[in-house]
Amino acid sequence: MEPETKPRFVTTRRVEFIDTDMAGIVHFTNFFRYMEQAEAEFFRTYGHTLASTSEGTGMGWPRVAASASFKAPAYHNDVLDVRIFVRRRGFKSLTLQFEFHRGETLIATGQIKTAYCRFRPGQPIQSLEIPPEFNAMLGPYDAALDKELQRSESEN
Amino acid sequence: MEPETKPRFVTTRRVEFIDTDMAGIVHFTNFFRYMEQAEAEFFRTYGHTLASTSEGTGMGWPRVAASASFKAPAYHNDVLDVRIFVRRRGFKSLTLQFEFHRGETLIATGQIKTAYCRFRPGQPIQSLEIPPEFNAMLGPYDAALDKELQRSESEN
Amino acid sequence: MEPETKPRFVTTRRVEFIDTDMAGIVHFTNFFRYMEQAEAEFFRTYGHTLASTSEGTGMGWPRVAASASFKAPAYHNDVLDVRIFVRRRGFKSLTLQFEFHRGETLIATGQIKTAYCRFRPGQPIQSLEIPPEFNAMLGPYDAALDKELQRSESEN
Amino acid sequence: MEPETKPRFVTTRRVEFIDTDMAGIVHFTNFFRYMEQAEAEFFRTYGHTLASTSEGTGMGWPRVAASASFKAPAYHNDVLDVRIFVRRRGFKSLTLQFEFHRGETLIATGQIKTAYCRFRPGQPIQSLEIPPEFNAMLGPYDAALDKELQRSESEN
Numbered sequence: 001m002e003p004e005t006k007p008r009f010v011t012t013r014r015v016e017f018i019d020t021d022m023a024g025i026v027h028f029t030n031f032f033r034y035m036e037q038a039e040a041e042f043f044r045t046y047g048h049t050l051a052s053t054s055e056g057t058g059m060g061w062p063r064v065a066a067s068a069s070f071k072a073p074a075y076h077n078d079v080l081d082v083r084i085f086v087r088r089r090g091f092k093s094l095t096l097q098f099e100f101h102r103g104e105t106l107i108a109t110g111q112i113k114t115a116y117c118r119f120r121p122g123q124p125i126q127s128l129e130i131p132p133e134f135n136a137m138l139g140p141y142d143a144a145l146d147k148e149l150q151r152s153e154s155e156n
Numbered sequence: 157m158e159p160e161t162k163p164r165f166v167t168t169r170r171v172e173f174i175d176t177d178m179a180g181i182v183h184f185t186n187f188f189r190y191m192e193q194a195e196a197e198f199f200r201t202y203g204h205t206l207a208s209t210s211e212g213t214g215m216g217w218p219r220v221a222a223s224a225s226f227k228a229p230a231y232h233n234d235v236l237d238v239r240i241f242v243r244r245r246g247f248k249s250l251t252l253q254f255e256f257h258r259g260e261t262l263i264a265t266g267q268i269k270t271a272y273c274r275f276r277p278g279q280p281i282q283s284l285e286i287p288p289e290f291n292a293m294l295g296p297y298d299a300a301l302d303k304e305l306q307r308s309e310s311e312n
Numbered sequence: 313m314e315p316e317t318k319p320r321f322v323t324t325r326r327v328e329f330i331d332t333d334m335a336g337i338v339h340f341t342n343f344f345r346y347m348e349q350a351e352a353e354f355f356r357t358y359g360h361t362l363a364s365t366s367e368g369t370g371m372g373w374p375r376v377a378a379s380a381s382f383k384a385p386a387y388h389n390d391v392l393d394v395r396i397f398v399r400r401r402g403f404k405s406l407t408l409q410f411e412f413h414r415g416e417t418l419i420a421t422g423q424i425k426t427a428y429c430r431f432r433p434g435q436p437i438q439s440l441e442i443p444p445e446f447n448a449m450l451g452p453y454d455a456a457l458d459k460e461l462q463r464s465e466s467e468n
Numbered sequence: 469m470e471p472e473t474k475p476r477f478v479t480t481r482r483v484e485f486i487d488t489d490m491a492g493i494v495h496f497t498n499f500f501r502y503m504e505q506a507e508a509e510f511f512r513t514y515g516h517t518l519a520s521t522s523e524g525t526g527m528g529w530p531r532v533a534a535s536a537s538f539k540a541p542a543y544h545n546d547v548l549d550v551r552i553f554v555r556r557r558g559f560k561s562l563t564l565q566f567e568f569h570r571g572e573t574l575i576a577t578g579q580i581k582t583a584y585c586r587f588r589p590g591q592p593i594q595s596l597e598i599p600p601e602f603n604a605m606l607g608p609y610d611a612a613l614d615k616e617l618q619r620s621e622s623e624n
Contacts, residue, residue: 056277121212223535368589433524
């Protein structure tokens with residue numbers, strides 16, 4: 001998959017009973033829940049949060065797109081390794097890539113594209129440039145972005 | 157259970173695949189989700205909503221308490237009858253009672269106690285008197301409240 | 313988007329209060345829940361189900377991949393039109409495409425790739441050919457599959 | 469609330485973004501999810517699990533009843549202390565009591581009554597006596613059960 005040398009954030013997630021369905025495996029929607037939780041841990045490790053509100057104005061990271069591929073079933077009580085990579089970083093949006101493993105077994109991969117936005121009562125959601133404090137967090141994870149990505153990045 | 161003559165609101169809910177767990181039955185938390193959805197349909201039938209926001213101020217019905225008893229398992233694709241009764245109506249709070257049946261089989265019963273409240277940014281949630289338009293909706297459902305309930309009601 | 317003449321299944325979904333998050337909009341994971349429910353309605357219209365069990369053996373449609381793009385926020389009480397198209401039909405897998413509209417506004421698009429499988433206790437999940445009764449349901453929706461898709465289909 | 473000397477199991481739960489609703493607080497259904505997860509951690513600490521399957525036969529703890537009272541709102545990123553007490557232990561059922569605190573603030577209390585059961589394909593769910601290994605886990609938490617409870621227990 002990804003070379004071990006690529007910078008990544010790593011956490012774990014235990015499959016809860018409620019995450020299973022009558023087929024005995026994790027219902028696929030939960031992987032999107034797991035991705036968001038892992039992302040939140042990544043942010044929190046650097047002192048940031050996915051969403052905050054102050055005086056009625058909210059700042060957050062609504063999703064532009066999300067996808068996942070399911071490679072092998074996950075079961076109740078599985079402890080999944082979750083790895084996060086910075087796939088693409090633009091001025092206003094961020095694409096994170098996720099990999100779930102149970103031991104050596106690849107369970108699922110996924111991506112979330114998200115944009116930094118402001119929420120104000122009675123106004124449309126407004127997309128903003130990603131602030132420096134988030135870029136400081138994300139920068140070290142750019143190292144392994146391949147040349148092609150960096151080129152498209154510079155044109156963003 | 158409840159005599160047929162007692163005023164009640166009736167709707168149905170189909171059990172979705174995602175609502176099941178690895179034991180092959182509906183995960184108990186979904187009954188609370190079903191209760192809220194039935195309550196929302198009850199409100200909507202009378203032109204009301206469980207939650208609204210305007211200029212940053214929200215009006216809604218946060219929950220004070222919720223309970224349920226599970227009598228028989230429900231399965232994927234079951235279509236449950238959901239009956240709502242007004243159990244108790246106070247100046248600021250409302251207790252609704254719920255019954256779930258699959259045909260003649262009682263599946264679950266539950267109660268939700270909820271309070272009418274205002275949400276303003278940066279301020280504590282404030283409990284308010286239930287407005288007349290909601291009381292107009294609820295009044296006809298009081299008919300069957302038993303004497304004891306009416307007495308405790310009047311002391312509220 | 314899609315030409316009106318393309319065969320599709322249409323249903324609706326109302327946004328429930330529980331589907332919202334503190335940003336005041338539908339949490340993105342719910343669109344995957346909505347897609348599965350619409351798919352289930354599509355199947356049910358033709359007398360089929362997404363999952364069944366008999367004597368401990370289950371038949372179902374576990375997901376191979378799922379994706380969505382979020383074009384505009386959806387809000388509490390929105391009634392979304394959900395359109396389903398058959399995007400690709402193979403011997404063992406099926407890709408459905410989804411579009412969510414609120415009136416004229418495109419809210420989200422998505423795809424789910426799913427495989428027909430058998431679940432037996434203590435055995436690996438086994439992928440099977442899609443049975444004739446499902447192909448009879450899906451066939452009429454193939455009409456608008458473009459030539460390129462049909463070619464790749466025939467090589468599947 | 470409960471005296472500090474009463475035996476209890478303690479864990480924590482962080483409020484995730486997905487757990488919030490448009491009112492900006494934790495949706496009440498999540499407290500039931502939190503209770504089950506805490507219960508699972510309690511069981512796991514002693515080497516047990518809430519649900520298992522083997523050769524198509526499942527053993528688990530379906531819920532007989534669940535209730536909660538909500539004392540103060542919880543918010544995104546709150547880290548809640550979750551305390552579990554054995555409220556009542558019968559031959560076939562177990563009632564656990566839960567308390568959620570954020571620092572000194574009591575957020576919610578709840579109870580789950582659950583029964584030890586066997587699930588076999590095509591057969592009704594069967595209630596069984598709680599096995600010795602679970603009673604060994606639960607026994608030390610009985611210490612503070614009051615006399616009245618112990619009496620009703622012995623009549624069970």
